[in-house]
Amino acid sequence: MNEAFEVRTVSPEETEALGRRLAALLPPGSVVALRGDLAAGKTCLVRGIAGRADRVAPVHSPTFTIVNEYPAEADGPSIVHVDLYRLTSIDEMADLGPEELFDPGDASRIVVVEWAERAEALLPALRVDIALEHAGHDRRRIAIRDHGVLPDGWPDALAAE
Amino acid sequence: MTLILGIETSCDETGVAVVRDGRAIVANEVASQIHIHREFGGVVPEIASRRHTTCISQLTRLVLDQSGPVDAVAATWGPGLMGSLLVGVSFAKSLAYAWGVPYVPVHHIEGHIFSVFVDPEQSDVDFPFLALVVSGGHTCLIDCPRPHVYEILGSTRDDAVGECFDKVARLLGLPYPGGPSIQKAAEGGDPHAFSFPRAMMQGDSLEFSYSGLKTAVLYEMRDGAPSPADLAASFQHAAVDVLVMKTRRALEVSGRTRLVVAGGVSANRLLRERLTTELDIPVHVPPLSLCVDNGAMIAAAAYSRLQHGFVGQLSDTASASMRLA
Numbered sequence: 001m002n003e004a005f006e007v008r009t010v011s012p013e014e015t016e017a018l019g020r021r022l023a024a025l026l027p028p029g030s031v032v033a034l035r036g037d038l039a040a041g042k043t044c045l046v047r048g049i050a051g052r053a054d055r056v057a058p059v060h061s062p063t064f065t066i067v068n069e070y071p072a073e074a075d076g077p078s079i080v081h082v083d084l085y086r087l088t089s090i091d092e093m094a095d096l097g098p099e100e101l102f103d104p105g106d107a108s109r110i111v112v113v114e115w116a117e118r119a120e121a122l123l124p125a126l127r128v129d130i131a132l133e134h135a136g137h138d139r140r141r142i143a144i145r146d147h148g149v150l151p152d153g154w155p156d157a158l159a160a161e
Numbered sequence: 162m163t164l165i166l167g168i169e170t171s172c173d174e175t176g177v178a179v180v181r182d183g184r185a186i187v188a189n190e191v192a193s194q195i196h197i198h199r200e201f202g203g204v205v206p207e208i209a210s211r212r213h214t215t216c217i218s219q220l221t222r223l224v225l226d227q228s229g230p231v232d233a234v235a236a237t238w239g240p241g242l243m244g245s246l247l248v249g250v251s252f253a254k255s256l257a258y259a260w261g262v263p264y265v266p267v268h269h270i271e272g273h274i275f276s277v278f279v280d281p282e283q284s285d286v287d288f289p290f291l292a293l294v295v296s297g298g299h300t301c302l303i304d305c306p307r308p309h310v311y312e313i314l315g316s317t318r319d320d321a322v323g324e325c326f327d328k329v330a331r332l333l334g335l336p337y338p339g340g341p342s343i344q345k346a347a348e349g350g351d352p353h354a355f356s357f358p359r360a361m362m363q364g365d366s367l368e369f370s371y372s373g374l375k376t377a378v379l380y381e382m383r384d385g386a387p388s389p390a391d392l393a394a395s396f397q398h399a400a401v402d403v404l405v406m407k408t409r410r411a412l413e414v415s416g417r418t419r420l421v422v423a424g425g426v427s428a429n430r431l432l433r434e435r436l437t438t439e440l441d442i443p444v445h446v447p448p449l450s451l452c453v454d455n456g457a458m459i460a461a462a463a464y465s466r467l468q469h470g471f472v473g474q475l476s477d478t479a480s481a482s483m484r485l486a
Contacts, residue, residue, distance in 0.1 A: 060318060061320045063327075064298030
């Protein structure tokens, strides 16, 4: 289902809450690709996505380590938090092992990629694209486009508070 | 006399060093230094583990030529970039196996904490103390009652302070790495021109948050065309202010009367000045050459680990997200 949906948030808390609603819709094995400039709220959204289980490690920026993994609860998927901010070429992406990282058959985890535009060619076809934009101070415009991952009726489920 | 070879490959720098008795650097090479770049005929770029692979043997040869045979081999086994860590760990284990000497795995943060121990100017440093570890990947306050016993009192909820310097530098159009360029841009700027937020100051929290500070700088830039010097100075003032205030608070909580500072951001002049002048306790800050990732700090920590009976197994492997305590 290739559908798009746009939502506006007015605070980091609202962005995080959107992440929590999205998490409830993401099947294990999903890949979520985030695009947006510095301070657009990407890590904030990831905190929401990861927040559905009581994670052992708190969500923090993976800019330095490139990949953070937050372990799962007994039955849920773990969250793999990838940040391509420091990558300067697609060759460096190849060193991270994209086939493993973006393996849609791996139901043990959900992969969320910040600065996904830096590895456009390596992203899997089945994914959720999210673009975050500044819309004046703490307001953000967040556009979500599904590429065959989310269940039918997901825009309504996301919009429901 | 015990000579230890220390190897650090957790991130961008390839560091190899030999340290005598945990205190004296015999040889110390880091492959992001200019003379190494020259020796290897080019820049040593970011991230890729294969670049660690291409320079680790030559660096090891360089330091062993200066030190002679060693009694143990140590390597950083986490946290860090998995591919990069594996290069150092596998290399160290192979050498230890071939030479029939112990292999000692070291936690990256513990390495940083030990960097002041190899500074000849600071022979008086000893446990117990409070450690402030600040770098591109870490921002934490750690109570260190005795060697290899650590309690994390606080760490960052989002961005590390060094990462915040890097990203704000990018917003201001300044070159990477952000620490030195912001320090330079801030010269002559008014640190009180902008009142940037000091996050998580309420109550007695020892946690840090630097994401909001980055956002606040961005908003100021969008609202007008402020002086870059004033922005840089005000940002640096706010970033350092939080570190100093939280450190003071952590000293009260832990009751420690000695402070050890380490990590790349400990090279920041304002932070060094404020900590050494505002706290009336001994403050140990490594020399600039040991603020960055290096093998000497790993060898120093490994010496202490050996003294305390911690030896690794050849079956031990690296871990990308390893906890210190």
